[in-house]
Every structure is written in structure tokens, then in C-alpha cells.
Amino acid sequence: MRMLIVSSKQDLQSETGCEQEIARAVRQYIAEHKDIATKFIYYDIPSKYSPKRVQKNARSIRDFISKIEEKWGTIDFLLLLGGDRIVPFFRLENPCDDGDMKVLSDNPYASRDEDFLIPERACARIPDNKDAGFIIAQLKKKHKVYRRSFGISTKTWKEASKAVYRFVGNTRSLKTSPPVEHTEFKKSWLRNKDYLYFNLHGAKESEYWYGQDGNQYPRALGPDAVDRAAGFVAAECCYGAYIVRKSDQTALALKFLAEKDIQGFSGSTTIAYGPVKPPSGEADLLTRYLFQYLKQGLTTGESFRNAKQDFARKMLRQQGFLDEDDQKTLLQFVLYGDPTVKFTAGSKKMRMSA
Amino acid sequence: MDKKKLTKVKRAIFRQFPEFKGVEPKIIEKEIVPKTSVYRKLTLGTPPRKRKIVRMKFTKMVTTADRTELERILLVTLDEHYEIIKITESR
Structure with a gap:
């Protein structure tokens, strides 16, 4: 290697x-x-x-x-x-x-x-x-395995999010926004976790991610709620990984990475797409595959690469082509952090071994 | 393009997504030519023949609780018989 x-x-x-x-x-x-x-x-x-x-x-x-x-x-x-x-x-x-x-x-x-x-x-x-x-x-990041996850979705995409989150967590624990709003978001929800999943709205100029119920778009998460967070972050939000001319005060991606126990971040640099309900497609499907590979014990880098390959294969087999939003999904998702980190089946998280 | 069938699809979309009701979609008919290089790279064998699809794009600007503007996009992909293949929303 x-x-x-x-x-x-x-x-x-x-x-x-x-x-x-x-x-x-x-x-x-x-x-x-x-x-x-x-x-x-x-x-x-x-x-x-x-x-x-x-x-x-x-x-x-x-x-x-x-x-x-x-x-x-x-x-x-x-x-x-x-x-x-x-x-x-x-x-x-x-x-x-x-x-x-x-x-x-x-x-x-x-x-x-x-x-x-x-x-x-x-x-x-x-x-x-x-x-x-x-x-x-x-x-220099090191961390423990907690065998716990956290996930939050817009209320609108709850069923679609469950189809992704079920690979790392109990779907009954998946939160939705609304009712969760940024002011009630508990910092403890993000602590002592292996996987953090966010299927929320995002905007290029805002440091917040948003929920949705019909025409209501409440703030769901902001940088101030990220404190002692742990695990691997998978964010499907539009501009979730957009960091150009941003800091850990203005981009949640950087805020998460600034945390000692955050092991990696997968997100989109631009407007991302996903289905309203299952079956999973676009950002949902990519994230689902990413979770599956991470759970199998592959490194974050390998999991991310394999997830993109599998996503393309699946869509080609299913549709016979990659349409515009499939192509954009493949290009826009980026991985931040050390790509050799892996979650092993054992009790300790380790880096790549030959 | 079959306007009658497209109107039927639009009605179905407005029923399922009332927040887009009244939005006139941008409609494009496309011929999809599968990329041989992608099939080769993924060792998927011979690509299928080219096919026609119709894409309907509904766009709307919305304002969040803190007055941030979000561009909401709803994409509907139809096959050559105007059957819905998939519906996708911006995140």
C-alpha cells in the first residue's frame, strides 16, 4: 500500500x-x-x-x-x-x-x-x-468505539432517511426537524458516537443546516451546538462541505473537523440531490453505501471510493445511464480527514494495517 | 412532446408536492448516449443502446426561518412513454 x-x-x-x-x-x-x-x-x-x-x-x-x-x-x-x-x-x-x-x-x-x-x-x-x-x-486523532450513532433528517425526508440510517443506527432514534430546532438541539446528542448522519437542507452563505415540514424551514443545527462531538460525519445537505473562504465559525464541516474526536467528514460542495422517499438514490444511496463499507471495516478513503463506484454501478444497472443529478452527486461529494482511518470489527478503531 | 401526458404528470406532481403547486416546470427532452468509458471502468460489459428521456424541473425560492434564501429544485425524470422513472429533490 x-x-x-x-x-x-x-x-x-x-x-x-x-x-x-x-x-x-x-x-x-x-x-x-x-x-x-x-x-x-x-x-x-x-x-x-x-x-x-x-x-x-x-x-x-x-x-x-x-x-x-x-x-x-x-x-x-x-x-x-x-x-x-x-x-x-x-x-x-x-x-x-x-x-x-x-x-x-x-x-x-x-x-x-x-x-x-x-x-x-x-x-x-x-x-x-x-x-x-x-x-x-x-x-493525531485517536478515538474509542462507542457503538452508538446519531441521525437527524428533515421531517419531509424522514422515510428516505430511515432507509440510509438503518445501516448504522436504530431508525426509531432518528430525529427530525421540525420538531427539533437549533435552540433545542442538545450538544450531548453528538457526543460518544461512531456515526453522525445529517439529511437536512443547507445554503452556501449560511452556517446553519435546516429542517423542513411543508413550507416551514427551521434552523436545525448551527456551529454552537457542536461541542465534543465524536464519530464520522455524513452530511447530505446542499453545500455541506463547502469551505471556500470559510472558517470553523462559518462552516459546519470545519467546525466538526475541529473537534478532537471527529474522524472524517463526507459532504457536498454544491447543491445536492436525493429522493423524497425510498428507494435511496443520489446523495442517500451514496451515503448508504459509504456507511455499509465503513461498517465492514474498510478505511474511510476506501469506503468513500467504493461507495461512489457502487453508486454508479447501481444506477447504470437500474436506469441504463447516469443522469445529470447522478453525475453531479459523483463529482460534488468530497471526503475530509485522514483517508486511512478505519473502524474495525473489534473493539478498537485503528488505522490501516497491511 | 405530448402536452396532454405532460399535463397529467404535472397534476400528479402538484398533488404529491403541494409546495410546488403553480410552478411551471422547465421541460427538456434528451437523448441519453451511455458513456462506454464508464462501463469499461466499472467492468459492466456492453452499454445499452441510447434512449430518450424527458426531464421536468420545478424551481422555487424559499425563505428559511432566519430569512436565508434556499433554491428548492424538484427534478422529475420520465421515460419515452412519459412514465415517471424517478423524482429527486435538492437537499
Whole structure:
């Protein structure tokens, strides 16, 4: 197994002010995870893989990764270290006719060919939140297994959400909004959990996620309710993983990742889609597969990659094609956190072992 | 496009989703050509022949309790016989 960690020395320094500290933490991480052959490479420093510094654009960085793979061998795990200003997201054509001009995506980094819909590498990103400590903390996370989950859905999508949540939790415990509103959201609901599931509305400019019942859209969750949260977060909300020019005060994705015991975050960078009721489709189906693979003990990166592959297979078998919202689902969902973390069948959560 | 059949579908959608009642959908007829490269990548064998579908898109701006604007989108996919294949909503 091989893992490549890619970043920019200059931008890591300009965004966090502590590039050296981060580099030290990455070296320590590599030393502690000898079961995976890992390389940490700055794309903006000349190396044996590129005699010149690589330009900061997604296409050039992707080509650089391919060059490394040609010389080094198959890259199983790819970790992009930093947010959009350090390792830019791809800005892809939006297959859907909706309010998004482009789809922010990491799929091309995960794909070896020009067909970006289907990822082959287990790829994840550790955003920077303009804070070296935030990045370093992601590399040092450890946690216990609690065998408990939390899920919340809009009231409107309750049945659709149950079809997803049943793979990690008891559907009778699935909460809905309304009646749950942000002011009554108990912080304890997010503590001591393995999986946190959110099937709520989201908006690009808001730090809140919303419930729905007919024409009512109450606030369901805001950053202030996330305190000592634990587990893996799967959020289906529109813009749930949108982090450009945001911080842990303005993006729930970053707020969750800032928590010591949050092990990863899957979400959408743009307007996401899902069915109103079962059977599961789009974001619901992708999240369902992700949960199933995590429960089987695969790493978060492998689970996320396999979920996308299975989602595409299922839709092709069922419909004979991937329509616009299926394609957008494949491109828009991103994984944040260490991709080698896994939940084993035993009592302890461990990292990847050979 | 068969306007009579589309009107029937619209009525059914308004019954199921009263919040979209009165919204005039954008309707597009599309020919779907399966991508051979995706089938190959997923080792799925030979892609099926191309087919026609109809997509109806209902859009509406709504305001949340804290006055944030959300674009609500309801997508309805119909087969060549105007039967509903799937209904999808923005999250």
C-alpha cells in the first residue's frame, strides 16, 4: 500500500504561518504509520518528479501526481493537505441546470484517466482552516468505539432517511426537524458516537443546516451546538462541505473537523440531490453505501471510493445511464480527514494495517 | 412532446408536492448516449443502446426561518412513454 500526501510549502506557510510545524507533524505521522509506504511531497518545490516547481492549478497538480505514480508505483491513498488556496479544488462543468456555475470537486485527483466520474484512488483532503494546529490535530486523532450513532433528517425526508440510517443506527432514534430546532438541539446528542448522519437542507452563505415540514424551514443545527462531538460525519445537505473562504465559525464541516474526536467528514460542495422517499438514490444511496463499507471495516478513503463506484454501478444497472443529478452527486461529494482511518470489527478503531 | 401526458404528470406532481403547486416546470427532452468509458471502468460489459428521456424541473425560492434564501429544485425524470422513472429533490 502506498500513500501520497501533497501540499504546497509556500501556501501552507502563507495560509497557516507554521509550515515547518506541519511538516514535522506529517513526518511524525509517517513514522507512526509504517504499514503504509508514504511520501510527503510539495508540488511547488523542485524534486526528482518535477525539476521545476508545479503551478498552483488543479490540472497541473493532478499531472504531477500522475508523474509520481508512474515512477513510484500505484498510489492507493491520496491525501491533499490544505484547503482550496493550497491544493485547489477542480472547478468542473455542472452537469445539472441549477444555481451552481461550477462543481467543486476532488474526483479528478482520485481518477487515473480523463473520466472523472469514477474515482480509483482513495482520496481525501485535510482542509487548513487557516490554522496549523487544525491540520496537525487531524493527523493525531485517536478515538474509542462507542457503538452508538446519531441521525437527524428533515421531517419531509424522514422515510428516505430511515432507509440510509438503518445501516448504522436504530431508525426509531432518528430525529427530525421540525420538531427539533437549533435552540433545542442538545450538544450531548453528538457526543460518544461512531456515526453522525445529517439529511437536512443547507445554503452556501449560511452556517446553519435546516429542517423542513411543508413550507416551514427551521434552523436545525448551527456551529454552537457542536461541542465534543465524536464519530464520522455524513452530511447530505446542499453545500455541506463547502469551505471556500470559510472558517470553523462559518462552516459546519470545519467546525466538526475541529473537534478532537471527529474522524472524517463526507459532504457536498454544491447543491445536492436525493429522493423524497425510498428507494435511496443520489446523495442517500451514496451515503448508504459509504456507511455499509465503513461498517465492514474498510478505511474511510476506501469506503468513500467504493461507495461512489457502487453508486454508479447501481444506477447504470437500474436506469441504463447516469443522469445529470447522478453525475453531479459523483463529482460534488468530497471526503475530509485522514483517508486511512478505519473502524474495525473489534473493539478498537485503528488505522490501516497491511 | 405530448402536452396532454405532460399535463397529467404535472397534476400528479402538484398533488404529491403541494409546495410546488403553480410552478411551471422547465421541460427538456434528451437523448441519453451511455458513456462506454464508464462501463469499461466499472467492468459492466456492453452499454445499452441510447434512449430518450424527458426531464421536468420545478424551481422555487424559499425563505428559511432566519430569512436565508434556499433554491428548492424538484427534478422529475420520465421515460419515452412519459412514465415517471424517478423524482429527486435538492437537499
